[in-house]
Amino acid sequence: MRRTRIIPLLLLDEKKLVKTKRFRNPAYLGDPINAVRIFSDKGVDELILLDISADRKKRGPDLAFIERVAAEALMPICYGGGIRTVDDAVAILKAGVEKVSINTAFLDDSRILSDVAAVAGRQSVVCSIDVVKNSDDRSFVHGAAQPIEAISAAREAVHRGAGELLLCAVDRDGCRCGLDIELIGAVSEAVSVPVIAAGGARGKEDFISATRAGAAAVAVGASFVYYGKHEAVLLQYPDDVDLDSYLP
């Protein structure tokens, strides 16, 4: 197995590329197709694309759009947002992405993961779990109807067939202040599948500490699309040779 994967995490809002802070206030960044092409040219390991407007729209995924996006990528893409049924998932995979990410539908009925895995194989199924901390500093799942501890949700997701977990620390989203290493450690310890850590990653030091904590990959949002304290939009990705040199 080669090194920890470093994955740009891009958010879509009505087919526009946006960036949020703490999951709020999406700011416009640019055209997603162009961004995917640029990241592909930079040789990124993978790409995660999440449509944050999908649940609101209550329409199925725009397959023609996903096909166009996938056409720009010479690397694997994980696509999520509004996937409610096995048919949704299969259609998206056929459009040219490698993996689907399921979040809300998992909270409604965790069996969606096993249903999709049964058809597409578990390596195609990512369960996305967004985590918030309560006043006692314990980690709970964001968006759940009842309080669910993050670790329990993680275990349930893997039990149901998730091939990977995408773990997002909501409070660190967009902050570029560092990852929640403790959370990453606890979840990685609890499950046997790759954990992709997201929320607050800055760069080399965070990639190294996430790896030490057990993460198989780090998903990076703000730090790969913003530059400097004034948040100028600039798509960035570290050099492959550099990553190989310092990541196990």
Add this chain to the structure above:
Amino acid sequence: MNVAIVDLGVSNIGSLRNLLDRLGMPHYVAREPSSLESASHLIMPGVGAFDTGMGALQASGLVASLTTHVLRRRVPILGICLGMQLFGRRSEEGRLPGLGWLEADCVRLPDQSAMVPHIGWNTVEVERPNTLIPKDAMRTKFYFAHSYHLVCDDPQVVIGRTLHGTRFASVIRRDNIIGAQFHPEKSHRYGQEFVRSFLHVTPS
């Protein structure tokens, strides 16, 4: 030259078609048994569970025609990921028999020392001289996403191995039957070169 793609239903043919477009290679999706006549090469990409893929293949009505073109006409065929696994006799993952073109079975990757599924970039150690993967390519890497691997009775069939829990067969070749456990269509330029090399294989 014309590449026929065998669509297993839950496959990544979008990415593969894009790669072939980039190589300037005409291609089409094979829907009828007779459509395989005009193919100089065959590609069977696959993402998904064994029974789903094998079931789709059986339902396509292409198995008999494919078998004729592959075993008799010796048309070069590239199986990708699940596609490669279907060449064998069977898989631990499913109950349906495979195509049986290779004396091989699919078993689950061991998870004692490495995580399963095996997801991510990895390298291929070339075992024997071949025209598909350069032996001295230091930085060549490919993208893998699988939980099962093909174990071949005959080690001569294994061109390259990859380490993940075990050193599994990542590139296999028996005459015109070629398989890659990784996804060349999602492996940047390394994958593109691999497919380019495959397209240079002529019927034996």
